[in-house]
Amino acid sequence: MTDAFKPRSDFLRVLIERGYVHQCSDYAGLDAKALSGSLVAYIGFDCTAPSLHVGSLLQIMMLRWLQQTGGKPLALMGGGTTMVGDPSGKDESRKLLSVEQIEANKTGIRKVFDRFITFGDGRHDAVMPDNAGWLATLNYITFLREVGRHFSVNRMLAMDSVKLRLGREHELSFLEFNYMCLQAYDFVELNRRCGCVLQMGGSDQWGNIVTGLDLGRRMGTEQLFALTSPLITTASGAKMGKTAAGAVWLDASMLAPYDYWQFWRNCEDADVGRFLKLFTVAPLGEIARLEALGGAEINEAKKVLANEATAMLHGRVAAEEAAATARQTFEEGALAESLPTVDVAAAEFEAGLGALTAFVRAGLVASTGEARRQIRGGGLKVNDVALADERAVIGRDALMASGVVKLSLGRKKHVLLRAV
C-alpha cells in the first residue's frame, strides 16, 4: 500500500523508509501538510507507571523523527483518561491513581522524552500537554450537547474493536465505550489549542484515531490525519519488551543501562535490521550492510544496535561502559568490575554465607527453593565454577583480590557480591 506512494516530505519519507508506517488515512494530504513545514502531531501516552518501557519506544521515535524533519511533536499525557482507567482489552480494571502519583509519573516520563526530543516554546519545540487540562472540568451535559451529538453509535458499533468485544464473552462497558469518544475529543481539542492535525499511534489505535478525524470533520476543524505504526513482535512472534525480569524500562534506576544494552544485544537474528531502522538513527545504507552479515558476523550488527539504542537513551558513555562490561564478561571471560553489584557485610563472609542465600541476595533467584532447583539443573556458578552442593558455603576464601565473588545464573546473568 505504501509502495505506490512516493512521499516528497522528509517526514513521511523517513517514516516509510524505516518501517514505522502501518496505515495512514491520507498519504498525499499528510505529505503536503508535512511539506508545508507546519506539521503538528501528537501521540497519547498512559501515565499509569513512573516511566515508559520499550513498548512505547517506537512511538517516541516517531515523535523524534517528526521533530528532526521540521515538525512539532506533542506528547500527550493521559492524566485525565488515567483517572477513569484504561480499559483497552484488559480484564482487570486498573487501580485508580492519586493525583500526586499521576504527577510523579508524568515527571518520570518527561525524563524519558527529554532524551529524545527537545521541549520548549519555540515553533518546533515539543510540548507535553495533559488531557486532564480539558477533560477534568468537562461538564457532562455540555459535552453531550457539543460533542456527543456528533458521535454515531451505528458507526462505532461497526468498528472492529467494538465488534470484537460484542462478539466475545467479555462485555463492553459504557465507560469503555466512551473512552474512544474522549480520545477523539482530545484530538479536536489539540487541534484547537495547538493546531495539531495528526495523531499517531500503534495499529490497535486506528479505530480510535479515525473516530477523532470524524469528530473533527463534524465539529469543523481543518482536515485531520491518522497514521499508525505496526505492532512490533519479535521474529518468532513474541510480543516485544517482555523479559524474565519484567518490562524493559526506559529509566536507568528501573533497568540498568547494562541490562538495557543486553536486551538489544540478545535480539533475534531476523530482527536486527528492522530494529536498527526503528530504534536507532543509523543511516539506512549502513543498516543494509549490517543486516546482510551472515552467521556469527550478525553479532556485529547486534552490538551496533545495542550501542546505538543505549547511547540514545542513557548516553554514549553509559553505552560504552555497557559494551565494555559485556566484552570483558562474554568475550574475554574476565571479571568486569562494572557488573551489577550487591554489597554484603564482610562479617557474613567470615561466618560463611550459605550459597543458596547468597544467590537469593544477589537477586538471581527468587527463593532458596529456586536456587536448589537451579543447582540441580547445573545453572548456578560461583566464580565461574558450577555449584554442585546445595549446602555449599561461600566463605572468605571465595573472595577474589578485588574483594568480590562472582555469582552467575546461566551464561548470561552475572552479579558480583562485594564484601564491605
Place this chain on the structure above:
RNA sequence: GGGGGAGUGUCCCGAGUGGCAAAGGGGGCGGACUGUAAAUCCGCUGGCUACGCCUUCGUAGGUUCGAGUCCUACCUCCCCCA
C-alpha cells in the same frame, strides 16, 4: 426478577473419582547444541531453619479420620427467559 453454568497451582489456559502439592498445555527459567541468535532435544517451573514442616483450588462456615472434590451462605462473572 426467574432459570442454567462457571470461578483450580497469584503469568495464562486447563483436567481433577473424598486421600492431592493436585494431570496436561502455553509461557518462563536452566542444561545440551551454537554465535550472548533461531530451531531442536532434555530438566525445572508453591514456601521454609528441608529425608521433615508450612501454605495453596472465588470468600466464610459445616459434614468427615481426611475436602479442590459433599452441604450452607455470600461474592464475582457468563448464558437463557422477563
